[in-house]
Amino acid sequence: MKPSDSLQDFAYEEIKKRIQNGEYAPGTKLNTQEISDSLGISRSPVLAAINRLIALGLVEATPRKGTTVAQLSDTQIRNIIEARQMMELFCVKLCIRNIEYHPSIIKEMETVVQEFETALEAGYPAAAELETKFHTLYISLCGNPQIMKLYESNWSIGTMFYMYSATNLPLDQLKTSFHQHKEILNTLKAKDEAALQKIIEEHMSIVYETLEWYSQAAKH
The missing domain is CATH 1.20.120.530 (GntR ligand-binding domain-like)
Structure with missing residues (x-):
């Protein structure tokens, strides 16, 4: 596993955990720079992690609005x-x-x-x-x-x-x-x-x- 892969997994689990425990409530806009700063890593693995969360359905990407935590139906x-x-x-x-x-x-x-x-x-x-x-x-x-x-x-x-x-x-x-x-x-x-x-x-x-x-x- 490349170091970038492990950082991406780390970011993925941490962001998912924050959605799970309510720190990132439904509708919250995800600021990649703030997240990367809080995790102590660069923005690249954070962006990759967010893309995985979009595929999972926990995050939504909207043109001109960025990415937000999804409101699950x-x-x-x-x-x-x-x-x-x-x-x-x-x-x-x-x-x-x-x-x-x-x-x-x-x-x-x-x-x-x-x-x-x-x-x-x-x-x-x-x-x-x-x-x-x-x-x-x-x-x-x-x-x-x-x-x-x-x-x-x-x-x-x-x-x-x-x-x-x-x-x-x-x-x-x-x-x-x-x-x-x-x-x-x-x-x-x-x-x-x-x-x-x-x-x-x-x-x-x-x-x-x-x-x-x-x-x-x-x-x-």
């Missing part, structure tokens, strides 16, 4: 959520099959579950980081790099926190969702395929409820 968000649910459910059998071969991943997931205990007090950025880490570790257990790539490019977890920050949804309303991670992990370790599918569906139902909240808030 209900349909766009629902499509992302459905794709996420499809991948997480598809991976149930694969993850259970591979669990014995990846004890380090399980250990990392256990650490994340413990850290969720203080996630509510830490705010959006910390909660989003933990949520992303837990589910990414889960998907990595499937052992299929193509699925992993699709999951990450789908902005599967980021969409949820985009909705939270865009509507100022209090994180304490998500206690049930956070506590479900422990149940997901325990069910995975027990290798109970039916129970794991059920808890993932219950976990996703909270995401769909958040979409309804987002839809109502967008109308006001």
